[in-house]
């Protein structure tokens with residue numbers, strides 16, 4: 001008779017050792033029933049060629065895995081962290097044949113269509129082979145919800161629950177429980193695998209370092225070493241936000257830390273205005289992922305189907321210039337170059353890039369969504385697709401915002417430090433003209449060292465294109481089909497009116 005088999009903990013976007021319920025449960029189960037445990041992360045070939053994947057994501061995940069491995073070693077867990085390069089079903093087949101699988105543990109993943117389809121195949125495989133798959137909800141997101149009634153309350157309950165930390169004392173006192181698995185040679189990995197399709201994005205960094213430790217150290221310096229003090233003041237500033245915002249998003253996105261851990265750390269500090277603003281955003285994080293969990297078609301089609309009729313352009317030259325940061329509009333170019341190179345951009349500037357793409361350029365949001373997913377180190381499908389659609393104005397329930405990049409620059413980068421850092425062609429231009437060098441009188445422009453040979457004229461007329469966008473978006477918004485769809489969206493994704501909101505529908 002075959003041995004009872006191993007308990008496999010499948011690490012997905014949850015690359016950590018603390019507040020990890022699948023890990024906690026697997027260790028408990030093995031301690032009680034005597035089975036062996038395998039901690040496993042899979043770099044799946046299909047995901048490595050996915051249009052949203054970039055090498056910065058894979059390198060970050062790899063560093064998170066290194067950190068997990070280091071914790072296991074330092075804390076003497078007696079377990080190894082395994083990383084293989086192979087499709088999940090092949091790996092499961094291999095493990096079943098060689099060792100037998102007693103159970104599979106993982107978090108529920110609110111991912112792109114590719115991972116959703118993959119998980120459906122894993123579920124069938126488990127059913128076919130009689131392997132129980134224990135899938136645990138990520139804190140703050142609930143599968144199978146059809147409305148938002150009671151969502152906020154249950155979110156707070158969830159956040160206040162104790163973190164699911166494995167009981168190491170109990171675990172260590174049990175005998176050696178490592179599954180001791182060896183892998184076929186062509187699956188083994190010594191370094192992060194390569195992302196081959198990445199021809200249009202060669203970011204050089206420096207990127208934020210991956211890992212549980214790095215994530216908690218960003219959080220600590222934000223909450224306890226003063227960075228939070230200027231949070232609200234700097235949140236919309238492209239340069240200052242890099243220090244005054246928490247910068248925890250990649251750690252949350254790849255699961256090196258959890259929203260619950262952050263919430264509890266925040267609760268234990270003295271609260272003020274900045275703390276409150278930051279706390280709301282933790283809830284927004286889950287709100288957007290919940291939206292995507294309930295309607296994953298957001299990945300490829302307009303949430304408000306009536307916008308399928310919106311006329312859009314297809315100007316390949318403009319699109320390449322937007323992606324490369326050579327539109328001739330300084331703030332747009334600085335933002336794109338900064339995010340390509342460092343993987344980070346604050347909220348307001350992300351919104352402005354999407355507004356420029358969809359409103360000024362009149363392209364569909366689908367034309368830019370994968371490019372920025374690859375650029376953002378913190379790519380989180382649930383937030384990314386929902387935010388893209390909101391900023392593109394195709395939800396029919398949110399205010400349409402058409403950002404003027406010159407005005408945004410004057411307000412949030414008045415001296416032009418950010419623009420000069422990322423668009424060195426403009427390094428000698430004075431603050432007066434830095435956000436609109438083409439408006440400078442010719443003599444002055446030459447004296448300041450700006451010439452359209454070094455840095456191009458704007459590729460479009462900002463004023464005329466914004467006016468056209470306003471007309472297009474507002475006339476569309478009045479259509480009965482848009483309003484009908486809007487009502488459906490509100491019923492599904494929005495918290496219903498409450499007494500304290502005076503009957504208004506709220507996003508959260």
Ligand SMILES: Cc1cc2nc3c(=O)[nH]c(=O)nc-3n(C[C@H](O)[C@H](O)[C@H](O)COP(=O)(O)OP(=O)(O)OC[C@H]3O[C@@H](n4cnc5c(N)ncnc54)[C@H](O)[C@@H]3O)c2cc1C
Nearest residue numbers: 245246247248249281284285347350351378379380384387
């Ligand atoms: C077009 C567009 C795409 C975006 N794509 C992503 C994405 O792929 N991944 C991602 O994490 N965020 C995304 N955001 C939201 C936001 O810009 C980032 O979360 C934020 O800039 C990350 O920086 P921070 O960690 O310093 O944020 P902080 O301001 O310090 O906020 C703390 C955390 O709250 C959450 N948060 C903050 N703002 C928002 C928001 N507006 N919506 C939802 N959650 C929020 C994030 O998890 C963030 O890490 C996107 C925004 C836009 C406009």
